[in-house]
Amino acid sequence: MTFEQPKTMAAVVLYGKEDLRVEQLPVPVAGPGELVVKVGAALTCGTDLKVYRRGYHAMMLTPPIPFGHELAGVVTEVGSGVTEFAVGDRVVPLNSAPCDACYFCAKGQPNLCTDLLFNNGAYAEYLKIPARIVAKNTLRVPEGVPFEHAALTEPLACVVRGLEESGAQAGDSMVVIGAGPIGLMFMHAAELAGVDVIAVVKREDQVATAKLFGARQVVRVDEVDDIVAATRALTPDARGADIVIEAVATPATWEWAVGMVRKGGLVNFFGGPPSGTVVALDTNRLHYGDITLKASFHHTPSTSRTAFALITSGRFKAAEFLTGTATLDEVPAVFAKMMTRSTDAMRDIKTAIFPDGAIAR
Structure with a gap:
């Protein structure tokens, strides 16, 4: 299977406090050990809302930077040295991976890794997955599991x-x-x-x-x-x-x-x-x-797999968590609305962002 990747893509970029912009950026290219994923679905998140409200996140990002971190999609490019994944694979890449070499990793606390590698940019048409996340925290999504369900893996892992x-x-x-x-x-x-x-x-x-x-x-x-x-x-x-x-x-x-x-x-x-x-x-x-x-902070590769298994088992009510849909162009408006939560009978929980403008499977 092959994919023709364009040279530019739409992506949502955080510039600061309550400042999201949809821009055209170069489509990423996979380096050694890396993947490029065409985003099938990305989800809104309370952490993203907190970052949007404050304009930064001390650990995960400094503006201006592509925004969003919960996603699933299809591999469109495989970097040299990658053997576990191929073009066309449906995957959910987690937003971080530990080094497995520092003091905290050795103590069995990889969520506190001193070199915890984060990845942002889920609200985009394509996203590059760093080699460490490819190797340690990217999971293959079974056929029949919608991308928007698989993207719930990250928050559920926490x-x-x-x-x-x-x-x-x-x-x-x-x-x-x-x-x-x-x-x-x-x-x-x-x-x-x-x-x-x-x-x-x-x-x-x-x-x-x-x-x-x-x-x-x-x-x-x-x-x-x-x-x-x-x-x-x-x-x-x-x-x-x-x-x-x-x-x-x-x-x-x-x-x-x-x-x-x-x-x-x-x-x-x-x-x-x-x-x-x-x-x-x-x-x-x-x-x-x-x-x-x-207190509990973040997730680990182990809890990511436990969460993923729960979602793919069908026992977890994934569909009920997804109460809205939007396109990339609508993301700034979605976050502005999230700042003043609706008091409708069925409040918004999570919005699924579909870069293609349609529900992707």
């Missing part, structure tokens, strides 16, 4: 790692604070693992969505005077949940999380507030309650 790091087991109780895309993924992945999920949400329109993705019980912040007490009341003997996942990233929700967990339980601060944020926690409760506090 969630899978969060669940693994939290020690979630079937029969555990878990509170998930937040009903954004990541919070909903936590609810769904936890429910599939046999965990009893209580969701803490902000608005009425989020209740049905939380239940769709596996929350057995839902607490609305705007309906109770004491959100911590109301949530604990839904746990056996009001003792609190075994695990609490914080997926909002505000000081208030961090504090709620510590109040909602049982003695001996674990809180995972998954949502990351801006640098310099200060949170007040009850040290007496932490110490005498023997509470474990942790």
